[in-house]
Amino acid sequence: MRGKAVIAGVGHTAFGKLEGRSTVSMNIEAARKALADAGIDKSMVDGLFVKAPTSKFEMMYAQKLAEAMGMMPRIGGVYDHGGASNISMISYAAMAIEAGQCEVALVCLADNPATGSRHAYEKSWGDDDVFGWFGTPSGYAMIAQRHMAEFGTTRDQLGAIVTACRKHGAANPHAQLRKPLTLEQYRQSRLIVAPLTRDDCCLVSDGGAAVVVMSAERARQLQISKPVSILGFGQGQTSWEVVQRPVLTGTAAAVSAQTAFKMAGLAPKDIDVAQLYDCFSIVPLITLEDYGFCKKGEGGHFVEGGRLEIGGELPLNTAGGLLSETGMPGLQMVIEGVRQIRGEAVNQVPGASTCIVSNQGGIMHTHSTLILGQ
Amino acid sequence: MSDIDLPLPIRTDLTAPYWDSLQQGVLSYQKCSRCGHGWLPARTECPSCLHDQWQWVAASGQAKVVSWVVFHIAYHKAFENRLPYNVAIIELAEGPRLISNVVGLADPNALRIDQPVTLRIEREGDFALPRFVPA
Numbered sequence: 001m002r003g004k005a006v007i008a009g010v011g012h013t014a015f016g017k018l019e020g021r022s023t024v025s026m027n028i029e030a031a032r033k034a035l036a037d038a039g040i041d042k043s044m045v046d047g048l049f050v051k052a053p054t055s056k057f058e059m060m061y062a063q064k065l066a067e068a069m070g071m072m073p074r075i076g077g078v079y080d081h082g083g084a085s086n087i088s089m090i091s092y093a094a095m096a097i098e099a100g101q102c103e104v105a106l107v108c109l110a111d112n113p114a115t116g117s118r119h120a121y122e123k124s125w126g127d128d129d130v131f132g133w134f135g136t137p138s139g140y141a142m143i144a145q146r147h148m149a150e151f152g153t154t155r156d157q158l159g160a161i162v163t164a165c166r167k168h169g170a171a172n173p174h175a176q177l178r179k180p181l182t183l184e185q186y187r188q189s190r191l192i193v194a195p196l197t198r199d200d201c202c203l204v205s206d207g208g209a210a211v212v213v214m215s216a217e218r219a220r221q222l223q224i225s226k227p228v229s230i231l232g233f234g235q236g237q238t239s240w241e242v243v244q245r246p247v248l249t250g251t252a253a254a255v256s257a258q259t260a261f262k263m264a265g266l267a268p269k270d271i272d273v274a275q276l277y278d279c280f281s282i283v284p285l286i287t288l289e290d291y292g293f294c295k296k297g298e299g300g301h302f303v304e305g306g307r308l309e310i311g312g313e314l315p316l317n318t319a320g321g322l323l324s325e326t327g328m329p330g331l332q333m334v335i336e337g338v339r340q341i342r343g344e345a346v347n348q349v350p351g352a353s354t355c356i357v358s359n360q361g362g363i364m365h366t367h368s369t370l371i372l373g374q
Numbered sequence: 375m376s377d378i379d380l381p382l383p384i385r386t387d388l389t390a391p392y393w394d395s396l397q398q399g400v401l402s403y404q405k406c407s408r409c410g411h412g413w414l415p416a417r418t419e420c421p422s423c424l425h426d427q428w429q430w431v432a433a434s435g436q437a438k439v440v441s442w443v444v445f446h447i448a449y450h451k452a453f454e455n456r457l458p459y460n461v462a463i464i465e466l467a468e469g470p471r472l473i474s475n476v477v478g479l480a481d482p483n484a485l486r487i488d489q490p491v492t493l494r495i496e497r498e499g500d501f502a503l504p505r506f507v508p509a
Contacts, residue, residue, distance in 0.1 A: 123396070124381065125473070126383075126384075127383035127384065127389070127415065128473040129381035129383075129450065129502070129504075130381060130382055130383055130498060130501065130503060131461055131473050131474055132445055132449075132450075132453045132456065132459055132461055132474050132475070133461045133473045134445075134449030134450060135449050138443050140463065141443040142441045142442070142443055142463060143441070145441045145442060145443060145487075146440070146441040146487060149486065149487040150487065190446075191444075191446040191447060191458075192447055192484060193443045193444070193445050193446065193447070194442075194443060194444040194445075194446060194458070195443070197504060205456075243471050243472065243473050244471055248440065248441055248463075253441070275408050
Protein backbone atom coordinates (compact mmCIF):
# COMPACT_ATOMS: atom_id res chain seq x y z
CA MET A 1 0.00 0.00 0.00
CA ARG A 2 3.04 2.29 -0.09
CA GLY A 3 1.99 5.67 -1.45
CA LYS A 4 -1.59 4.57 -2.23
CA ALA A 5 -3.03 7.10 0.21
CA VAL A 6 -2.12 10.71 0.91
CA ILE A 7 -2.75 13.35 3.51
CA ALA A 8 -4.48 16.02 1.47
CA GLY A 9 -5.10 18.67 4.12
CA VAL A 10 -4.35 19.50 7.74
CA GLY A 11 -5.80 21.89 10.29
CA HIS A 12 -5.69 22.70 13.96
CA THR A 13 -7.03 25.10 16.58
CA ALA A 14 -4.93 27.30 18.83
CA PHE A 15 -3.13 25.31 21.55
CA GLY A 16 -3.27 26.05 25.26
CA LYS A 17 -6.14 27.03 27.52
CA LEU A 18 -9.25 27.47 25.41
CA GLU A 19 -11.77 28.37 28.09
CA GLY A 20 -15.33 27.39 27.31
CA ARG A 21 -14.59 25.48 24.09
CA SER A 22 -16.29 22.11 23.81
CA THR A 23 -14.49 19.21 22.14
CA VAL A 24 -17.15 19.23 19.40
CA SER A 25 -16.43 22.90 18.69
CA MET A 26 -12.66 22.34 18.54
CA ASN A 27 -13.09 19.26 16.32
CA ILE A 28 -15.21 21.28 13.91
CA GLU A 29 -12.74 24.18 13.77
CA ALA A 30 -9.87 21.78 13.04
CA ALA A 31 -11.94 19.92 10.44
CA ARG A 32 -13.04 23.15 8.75
CA LYS A 33 -9.41 24.24 8.46
CA ALA A 34 -8.22 20.83 7.21
CA LEU A 35 -10.92 20.79 4.52
CA ALA A 36 -10.02 24.35 3.50
CA ASP A 37 -6.33 23.38 3.40
CA ALA A 38 -7.19 20.46 1.08
CA GLY A 39 -9.48 22.74 -0.91
CA ILE A 40 -12.46 20.37 -0.74
CA ASP A 41 -16.01 20.61 0.53
CA LYS A 42 -17.30 18.64 3.49
CA SER A 43 -19.81 16.93 1.18
CA MET A 44 -16.92 14.86 -0.18
CA VAL A 45 -16.13 13.34 3.22
CA ASP A 46 -17.56 9.85 3.62
CA GLY A 47 -15.33 8.53 6.42
CA LEU A 48 -15.12 10.09 9.89
CA PHE A 49 -12.57 8.72 12.37
CA VAL A 50 -12.46 10.42 15.77
CA LYS A 51 -10.23 9.96 18.81
CA ALA A 52 -12.20 9.67 22.03
CA PRO A 53 -11.74 12.79 24.17
CA THR A 54 -9.98 11.64 27.33
CA SER A 55 -11.19 14.47 29.54
CA LYS A 56 -14.81 13.40 29.24
CA PHE A 57 -15.84 10.06 27.79
CA GLU A 58 -19.05 10.16 25.77
CA MET A 59 -20.87 7.26 24.16
CA MET A 60 -21.32 7.46 20.37
CA TYR A 61 -19.15 10.56 20.23
CA ALA A 62 -18.40 10.19 16.50
CA GLN A 63 -22.10 10.28 15.70
CA LYS A 64 -22.55 13.34 17.87
CA LEU A 65 -19.74 15.04 15.95
CA ALA A 66 -21.07 13.87 12.57
CA GLU A 67 -24.45 15.36 13.42
CA ALA A 68 -22.85 18.65 14.46
CA MET A 69 -21.06 18.72 11.10
CA GLY A 70 -24.09 17.66 9.10
CA MET A 71 -22.46 14.47 7.87
CA MET A 72 -23.62 10.92 7.29
CA PRO A 73 -20.32 9.03 6.90
CA ARG A 74 -20.22 5.56 5.34
CA ILE A 75 -17.59 4.39 7.79
CA GLY A 76 -15.82 5.53 10.95
CA GLY A 77 -16.39 5.90 14.66
CA VAL A 78 -14.40 6.53 17.80
CA TYR A 79 -11.15 4.68 18.28
CA ASP A 80 -9.51 4.36 21.64
CA HIS A 81 -5.83 3.41 21.59
CA GLY A 82 -5.09 6.38 23.85
CA GLY A 83 -2.53 8.64 22.21
CA ALA A 84 -1.80 6.06 19.50
CA SER A 85 -5.33 6.52 18.17
CA ASN A 86 -4.49 9.23 15.65
CA ILE A 87 -2.03 7.31 13.53
CA SER A 88 -4.07 4.15 14.03
CA MET A 89 -7.10 5.98 12.61
CA ILE A 90 -5.09 7.33 9.67
CA SER A 91 -4.04 3.77 8.88
CA TYR A 92 -7.62 2.49 9.22
CA ALA A 93 -8.76 5.31 6.95
CA ALA A 94 -6.11 4.41 4.36
CA MET A 95 -7.12 0.73 4.51
CA ALA A 96 -10.82 1.60 4.30
CA ILE A 97 -10.15 3.72 1.20
CA GLU A 98 -8.10 0.91 -0.38
CA ALA A 99 -10.91 -1.54 0.39
CA GLY A 100 -13.51 0.71 -1.23
CA GLN A 101 -15.28 1.47 2.03
CA CYS A 102 -14.94 5.24 1.67
CA GLU A 103 -13.17 7.77 -0.55
CA VAL A 104 -12.31 10.77 1.59
CA ALA A 105 -11.77 10.39 5.32
CA LEU A 106 -11.54 13.00 8.00
CA VAL A 107 -9.42 12.01 11.02
CA CYS A 108 -9.70 14.29 14.00
CA LEU A 109 -9.27 14.76 17.71
CA ALA A 110 -10.06 17.41 20.27
CA ASP A 111 -9.66 17.48 24.01
CA ASN A 112 -9.90 20.00 26.81
CA PRO A 113 -7.97 18.73 29.86
CA ALA A 114 -6.50 22.19 30.55
CA THR A 115 -9.81 23.92 31.23
CA GLY A 116 -12.02 20.83 31.53
CA SER A 117 -11.29 17.71 33.59
CA ARG A 118 -7.73 16.53 34.23
CA HIS A 119 -9.08 13.36 35.74
CA ALA A 120 -7.52 11.13 33.09
CA TYR A 121 -4.06 12.40 34.01
CA GLU A 122 -4.37 12.06 37.76
CA LYS A 123 -6.26 8.85 37.99
CA SER A 124 -6.17 6.31 40.72
CA TRP A 125 -5.00 2.78 40.00
CA GLY A 126 -7.61 1.10 42.21
CA ASP A 127 -6.43 -1.05 45.08
CA ASP A 128 -2.83 0.11 44.59
CA ASP A 129 -3.79 3.61 45.79
CA VAL A 130 -3.07 2.44 49.32
CA PHE A 131 0.64 2.24 48.42
CA GLY A 132 0.56 5.80 47.10
CA TRP A 133 0.64 4.65 43.46
CA PHE A 134 -1.09 7.41 41.47
CA GLY A 135 -0.95 9.32 38.25
CA THR A 136 0.60 9.01 34.81
CA PRO A 137 4.18 10.30 35.35
CA SER A 138 4.78 7.49 37.87
CA GLY A 139 4.50 4.71 35.28
CA TYR A 140 6.91 6.46 32.94
CA ALA A 141 9.21 7.11 35.90
CA MET A 142 9.30 3.34 36.60
CA ILE A 143 10.37 2.77 33.00
CA ALA A 144 12.95 5.58 33.11
CA GLN A 145 14.43 4.28 36.37
CA ARG A 146 14.85 0.78 34.97
CA HIS A 147 16.37 2.14 31.74
CA MET A 148 18.81 4.31 33.70
CA ALA A 149 19.81 1.45 35.97
CA GLU A 150 20.10 -1.15 33.24
CA PHE A 151 21.86 0.93 30.59
CA GLY A 152 23.40 3.85 32.44
CA THR A 153 21.08 6.38 30.82
CA THR A 154 21.55 9.75 32.53
CA ARG A 155 19.36 12.70 33.49
CA ASP A 156 21.42 14.88 31.16
CA GLN A 157 20.59 12.56 28.26
CA LEU A 158 16.88 12.95 28.98
CA GLY A 159 17.67 16.65 29.16
CA ALA A 160 19.07 16.57 25.63
CA ILE A 161 15.62 15.52 24.39
CA VAL A 162 13.81 18.14 26.47
CA THR A 163 16.09 21.00 25.46
CA ALA A 164 15.83 20.06 21.75
CA CYS A 165 12.01 20.04 21.88
CA ARG A 166 11.89 23.29 23.85
CA LYS A 167 14.31 24.95 21.43
CA HIS A 168 12.18 23.93 18.45
CA GLY A 169 8.95 24.94 20.18
CA ALA A 170 10.33 28.36 21.03
CA ALA A 171 10.53 29.14 17.30
CA ASN A 172 6.98 27.91 16.61
CA PRO A 173 4.41 30.73 16.77
CA HIS A 174 1.64 28.18 17.46
CA ALA A 175 3.45 26.58 20.40
CA GLN A 176 1.85 26.76 23.81
CA LEU A 177 5.23 27.00 25.57
CA ARG A 178 7.70 29.22 23.71
CA LYS A 179 10.37 29.24 26.37
CA PRO A 180 13.66 27.52 25.56
CA LEU A 181 15.28 25.54 28.36
CA THR A 182 19.00 25.21 28.93
CA LEU A 183 20.51 21.99 30.22
CA GLU A 184 21.50 23.87 33.37
CA GLN A 185 17.87 24.94 33.92
CA TYR A 186 16.74 21.37 33.22
CA ARG A 187 19.07 20.08 35.94
CA GLN A 188 17.34 22.41 38.44
CA SER A 189 13.83 21.23 37.50
CA ARG A 190 11.58 20.22 40.38
CA LEU A 191 11.19 16.50 41.05
CA ILE A 192 7.65 15.21 40.49
CA VAL A 193 8.02 11.45 40.65
CA ALA A 194 11.74 10.69 40.69
CA PRO A 195 13.60 10.18 38.46
CA LEU A 196 11.27 12.45 36.44
CA THR A 197 10.96 16.20 36.98
CA ARG A 198 8.45 18.82 35.91
CA ASP A 199 10.36 19.47 32.69
CA ASP A 200 10.30 15.79 31.72
CA CYS A 201 6.49 15.95 31.57
CA CYS A 202 4.47 17.25 28.62
CA LEU A 203 2.07 20.15 28.67
CA VAL A 204 -1.60 19.82 29.51
CA SER A 205 -3.48 21.42 26.63
CA ASP A 206 -6.84 22.12 25.10
CA GLY A 207 -7.03 21.94 21.35
CA GLY A 208 -8.13 20.13 18.23
CA ALA A 209 -6.48 18.82 15.08
CA ALA A 210 -7.66 17.16 11.88
CA VAL A 211 -6.27 15.65 8.70
CA VAL A 212 -7.91 14.67 5.41
CA VAL A 213 -6.96 11.28 3.95
CA MET A 214 -7.73 10.17 0.40
CA SER A 215 -6.20 7.98 -2.29
CA ALA A 216 -3.28 9.37 -4.27
CA GLU A 217 -5.40 8.86 -7.39
CA ARG A 218 -8.30 10.88 -5.98
CA ALA A 219 -5.85 13.61 -4.96
CA ARG A 220 -4.63 13.81 -8.57
CA GLN A 221 -8.22 13.99 -9.90
CA LEU A 222 -9.05 16.75 -7.42
CA GLN A 223 -5.77 18.53 -8.16
CA ILE A 224 -4.90 18.68 -4.48
CA SER A 225 -2.05 21.18 -4.30
CA LYS A 226 0.26 19.59 -1.75
CA PRO A 227 -0.54 15.95 -1.10
CA VAL A 228 1.85 14.13 1.23
CA SER A 229 2.27 10.41 0.62
CA ILE A 230 1.63 7.85 3.30
CA LEU A 231 4.56 5.52 2.64
CA GLY A 232 4.07 3.17 5.56
CA PHE A 233 2.22 2.56 8.78
CA GLY A 234 2.16 0.01 11.56
CA GLN A 235 0.89 -0.72 15.04
CA GLY A 236 2.02 -2.66 18.07
CA GLN A 237 0.44 -3.13 21.45
CA THR A 238 2.40 -3.79 24.60
CA SER A 239 -0.88 -3.91 26.54
CA TRP A 240 0.40 -5.11 29.94
CA GLU A 241 0.26 -2.54 32.73
CA VAL A 242 3.75 -1.33 33.65
CA VAL A 243 3.81 -3.48 36.78
CA GLN A 244 3.11 -6.67 34.81
CA ARG A 245 5.17 -5.88 31.70
CA PRO A 246 7.83 -8.58 31.26
CA VAL A 247 10.38 -6.08 29.89
CA LEU A 248 10.07 -2.46 31.05
CA THR A 249 12.66 -0.92 28.76
CA GLY A 250 11.26 -1.93 25.38
CA THR A 251 7.85 -1.74 23.77
CA ALA A 252 5.80 -2.96 20.84
CA ALA A 253 7.00 0.21 19.08
CA ALA A 254 9.54 -2.20 17.61
CA VAL A 255 6.78 -4.27 15.99
CA SER A 256 4.98 -1.14 14.85
CA ALA A 257 8.10 0.30 13.21
CA GLN A 258 9.05 -2.98 11.53
CA THR A 259 5.61 -3.11 9.93
CA ALA A 260 5.81 0.52 8.80
CA PHE A 261 9.39 0.31 7.48
CA LYS A 262 8.54 -2.89 5.59
CA MET A 263 5.54 -1.26 3.92
CA ALA A 264 7.57 1.82 3.03
CA GLY A 265 10.56 -0.19 1.83
CA LEU A 266 12.72 2.05 4.01
CA ALA A 267 15.09 1.74 6.97
CA PRO A 268 15.97 4.17 9.78
CA LYS A 269 18.95 5.46 7.77
CA ASP A 270 16.52 6.73 5.12
CA ILE A 271 14.62 9.00 7.53
CA ASP A 272 15.30 12.75 7.35
CA VAL A 273 13.26 14.02 10.29
CA ALA A 274 11.34 12.46 13.20
CA GLN A 275 8.25 13.47 15.17
CA LEU A 276 8.29 11.11 18.15
CA TYR A 277 5.60 11.21 20.80
CA ASP A 278 7.16 12.88 23.83
CA CYS A 279 4.58 12.85 26.59
CA PHE A 280 7.59 12.18 28.85
CA SER A 281 11.26 12.64 27.98
CA ILE A 282 12.06 8.93 28.29
CA VAL A 283 9.58 8.03 25.53
CA PRO A 284 11.42 9.34 22.43
CA LEU A 285 14.64 7.80 23.75
CA ILE A 286 13.08 4.32 24.00
CA THR A 287 11.23 4.85 20.70
CA LEU A 288 14.52 5.64 18.92
CA GLU A 289 15.90 2.33 20.21
CA ASP A 290 12.77 0.34 19.38
CA TYR A 291 12.65 1.88 15.89
CA GLY A 292 16.22 0.77 15.23
CA PHE A 293 17.87 4.19 15.00
CA CYS A 294 20.28 2.77 17.58
CA LYS A 295 20.61 -0.43 19.58
CA LYS A 296 18.65 -1.12 22.76
CA GLY A 297 20.39 0.64 25.61
CA GLU A 298 22.23 3.11 23.37
CA GLY A 299 19.44 5.69 23.18
CA GLY A 300 21.06 7.86 25.84
CA HIS A 301 24.26 8.16 23.85
CA PHE A 302 22.34 8.59 20.58
CA VAL A 303 20.45 11.71 21.71
CA GLU A 304 23.58 13.54 22.82
CA GLY A 305 25.65 16.11 20.94
CA GLY A 306 22.84 17.99 19.22
CA ARG A 307 21.87 15.09 16.96
CA LEU A 308 18.17 15.81 17.56
CA GLU A 309 18.35 19.54 16.93
CA ILE A 310 17.86 21.38 13.65
CA GLY A 311 21.11 20.92 11.77
CA GLY A 312 21.71 17.60 13.52
CA GLU A 313 21.58 14.16 11.94
CA LEU A 314 17.97 13.44 12.97
CA PRO A 315 16.01 16.56 13.95
CA LEU A 316 13.30 15.63 16.45
CA ASN A 317 9.92 17.22 17.12
CA THR A 318 10.60 20.21 14.96
CA ALA A 319 7.46 22.06 16.13
CA GLY A 320 8.24 21.39 19.78
CA GLY A 321 6.36 18.16 20.38
CA LEU A 322 4.16 17.49 23.40
CA LEU A 323 6.82 19.07 25.60
CA SER A 324 6.55 22.48 23.95
CA GLU A 325 4.04 22.81 21.08
CA THR A 326 0.99 21.25 22.74
CA GLY A 327 0.39 18.35 25.09
CA MET A 328 -2.50 17.30 22.87
CA PRO A 329 -2.17 13.59 22.20
CA GLY A 330 -0.44 13.24 18.90
CA LEU A 331 -2.20 14.38 15.73
CA GLN A 332 -0.26 17.66 15.75
CA MET A 333 2.89 15.59 15.21
CA VAL A 334 1.43 14.19 11.99
CA ILE A 335 0.61 17.75 10.94
CA GLU A 336 4.22 18.80 11.57
CA GLY A 337 5.37 15.81 9.52
CA VAL A 338 3.16 17.04 6.67
CA ARG A 339 4.62 20.55 6.95
CA GLN A 340 8.16 19.16 6.80
CA ILE A 341 7.44 17.16 3.64
CA ARG A 342 5.69 20.14 2.06
CA GLY A 343 8.67 22.31 2.99
CA GLU A 344 6.49 24.65 5.06
CA ALA A 345 7.74 24.03 8.60
CA VAL A 346 8.97 26.85 10.85
CA ASN A 347 12.06 24.79 11.66
CA GLN A 348 12.34 23.34 8.17
CA VAL A 349 14.79 20.50 7.64
CA PRO A 350 16.26 21.37 4.22
CA GLY A 351 15.15 18.93 1.57
CA ALA A 352 13.27 16.66 3.99
CA SER A 353 11.76 13.88 1.88
CA THR A 354 10.90 11.36 4.60
CA CYS A 355 9.46 11.87 8.07
CA ILE A 356 8.66 9.23 10.66
CA VAL A 357 5.94 9.97 13.20
CA SER A 358 5.15 7.99 16.33
CA ASN A 359 2.03 8.02 18.47
CA GLN A 360 1.66 6.07 21.67
CA GLY A 361 -0.98 5.66 24.30
CA GLY A 362 -1.46 4.75 27.92
CA ILE A 363 1.93 4.16 29.49
CA MET A 364 3.49 2.75 26.35
CA HIS A 365 0.53 0.36 26.10
CA THR A 366 -0.20 1.13 22.46
CA HIS A 367 1.94 2.34 19.59
CA SER A 368 1.43 3.48 16.00
CA THR A 369 3.96 4.54 13.40
CA LEU A 370 3.48 6.61 10.25
CA ILE A 371 6.07 7.23 7.55
CA LEU A 372 5.37 10.25 5.35
CA GLY A 373 7.15 11.17 2.13
CA GLN A 374 6.94 12.97 -1.16
CA MET B 375 2.67 6.57 59.51
CA SER B 376 -0.82 8.02 59.92
CA ASP B 377 -3.69 6.02 58.45
CA ILE B 378 -6.14 8.94 58.33
CA ASP B 379 -7.99 9.06 55.03
CA LEU B 380 -5.68 6.53 53.39
CA PRO B 381 -7.41 5.29 50.20
CA LEU B 382 -7.95 1.68 51.24
CA PRO B 383 -8.59 -1.20 48.83
CA ILE B 384 -12.11 -2.30 48.05
CA ARG B 385 -12.78 -5.85 49.17
CA THR B 386 -14.66 -7.92 46.60
CA ASP B 387 -15.62 -11.61 46.50
CA LEU B 388 -12.61 -12.10 44.23
CA THR B 389 -10.06 -10.26 46.39
CA ALA B 390 -11.33 -11.11 49.89
CA PRO B 391 -9.19 -14.29 50.19
CA TYR B 392 -6.08 -12.23 49.31
CA TRP B 393 -6.71 -9.66 52.06
CA ASP B 394 -7.82 -12.33 54.55
CA SER B 395 -4.63 -14.33 54.08
CA LEU B 396 -2.55 -11.20 54.67
CA GLN B 397 -4.40 -10.80 57.99
CA GLN B 398 -3.11 -14.29 58.75
CA GLY B 399 0.43 -13.26 57.88
CA VAL B 400 0.54 -14.84 54.43
CA LEU B 401 0.92 -13.20 51.02
CA SER B 402 -0.96 -15.35 48.54
CA TYR B 403 -1.27 -15.38 44.77
CA GLN B 404 -3.46 -17.17 42.27
CA LYS B 405 -2.14 -20.33 40.62
CA CYS B 406 -3.82 -21.96 37.65
CA SER B 407 -4.91 -25.53 38.35
CA ARG B 408 -4.58 -26.37 34.69
CA CYS B 409 -1.30 -24.84 33.46
CA GLY B 410 0.40 -23.91 36.73
CA HIS B 411 0.83 -20.22 35.85
CA GLY B 412 0.83 -17.89 38.86
CA TRP B 413 -0.32 -14.28 38.94
CA LEU B 414 -1.38 -11.15 40.77
CA PRO B 415 -3.53 -9.06 40.97
CA ALA B 416 -6.68 -11.14 41.28
CA ARG B 417 -8.37 -12.16 38.03
CA THR B 418 -11.21 -14.51 37.21
CA GLU B 419 -9.33 -16.30 34.41
CA CYS B 420 -5.74 -17.42 33.97
CA PRO B 421 -4.06 -14.88 31.63
CA SER B 422 -1.86 -17.67 30.29
CA CYS B 423 -4.29 -20.50 29.35
CA LEU B 424 -7.57 -18.57 29.83
CA HIS B 425 -9.17 -21.22 32.03
CA ASP B 426 -11.06 -20.41 35.19
CA GLN B 427 -9.84 -23.12 37.54
CA TRP B 428 -7.30 -21.73 40.00
CA GLN B 429 -6.49 -21.56 43.67
CA TRP B 430 -4.90 -19.18 46.13
CA VAL B 431 -1.46 -20.41 47.22
CA ALA B 432 1.05 -18.97 49.71
CA ALA B 433 4.10 -17.07 48.47
CA SER B 434 7.45 -17.48 50.21
CA GLY B 435 7.80 -13.73 50.75
CA GLN B 436 11.14 -13.69 48.92
CA ALA B 437 11.16 -11.18 46.09
CA LYS B 438 13.15 -8.62 44.11
CA VAL B 439 12.79 -5.00 43.00
CA VAL B 440 12.02 -4.67 39.28
CA SER B 441 11.98 -0.86 39.41
CA TRP B 442 10.98 1.94 41.77
CA VAL B 443 10.05 5.59 41.86
CA VAL B 444 10.02 8.23 44.60
CA PHE B 445 6.97 10.49 44.86
CA HIS B 446 7.79 14.12 45.60
CA ILE B 447 4.22 15.33 45.08
CA ALA B 448 1.07 14.01 46.74
CA TYR B 449 -1.80 12.99 44.47
CA HIS B 450 -3.92 12.30 47.58
CA LYS B 451 -3.91 14.25 50.82
CA ALA B 452 -3.22 11.16 52.91
CA PHE B 453 0.27 11.06 51.40
CA GLU B 454 1.21 14.70 52.01
CA ASN B 455 2.96 13.91 55.28
CA ARG B 456 4.62 10.79 53.86
CA LEU B 457 6.59 12.58 51.12
CA PRO B 458 9.01 11.62 49.78
CA TYR B 459 8.07 7.94 49.64
CA ASN B 460 8.87 5.14 47.24
CA VAL B 461 6.63 2.85 45.23
CA ALA B 462 8.23 -0.25 43.76
CA ILE B 463 7.38 -2.99 41.31
CA ILE B 464 8.05 -6.18 43.24
CA GLU B 465 8.50 -9.57 41.60
CA LEU B 466 7.89 -12.53 43.89
CA ALA B 467 10.26 -15.49 43.72
CA GLU B 468 7.25 -17.44 42.39
CA GLY B 469 6.81 -14.98 39.48
CA PRO B 470 3.76 -12.80 40.20
CA ARG B 471 4.32 -9.05 40.44
CA LEU B 472 2.73 -6.37 42.57
CA ILE B 473 2.93 -2.69 43.41
CA SER B 474 4.26 -2.07 46.92
CA ASN B 475 6.55 0.07 49.07
CA VAL B 476 10.06 -0.84 50.23
CA VAL B 477 10.20 0.37 53.82
CA GLY B 478 12.85 0.46 56.52
CA LEU B 479 15.17 2.65 54.44
CA ALA B 480 16.75 5.87 55.73
CA ASP B 481 16.55 7.23 52.15
CA PRO B 482 13.48 6.08 50.11
CA ASN B 483 15.63 6.20 46.96
CA ALA B 484 18.34 3.88 48.33
CA LEU B 485 17.39 0.93 46.14
CA ARG B 486 18.79 -0.84 43.11
CA ILE B 487 17.13 -2.90 40.42
CA ASP B 488 16.91 -6.64 41.07
CA GLN B 489 17.68 -5.98 44.76
CA PRO B 490 16.43 -8.87 46.94
CA VAL B 491 13.66 -7.92 49.34
CA THR B 492 11.53 -9.76 51.90
CA LEU B 493 7.86 -9.46 52.78
CA ARG B 494 6.90 -7.38 55.79
CA ILE B 495 3.18 -7.19 56.45
CA GLU B 496 2.05 -3.85 57.87
CA ARG B 497 -1.35 -2.80 59.16
CA GLU B 498 -3.20 0.19 57.66
CA GLY B 499 -6.75 0.67 58.98
CA ASP B 500 -8.56 -2.66 58.72
CA PHE B 501 -6.13 -3.95 56.12
CA ALA B 502 -2.87 -5.87 56.39
CA LEU B 503 -0.67 -4.72 53.51
CA PRO B 504 2.21 -6.52 51.80
CA ARG B 505 5.22 -4.23 52.04
CA PHE B 506 8.87 -5.20 51.68
CA VAL B 507 12.22 -4.61 53.36
CA PRO B 508 15.72 -5.20 51.97
CA ALA B 509 16.61 -8.89 52.35
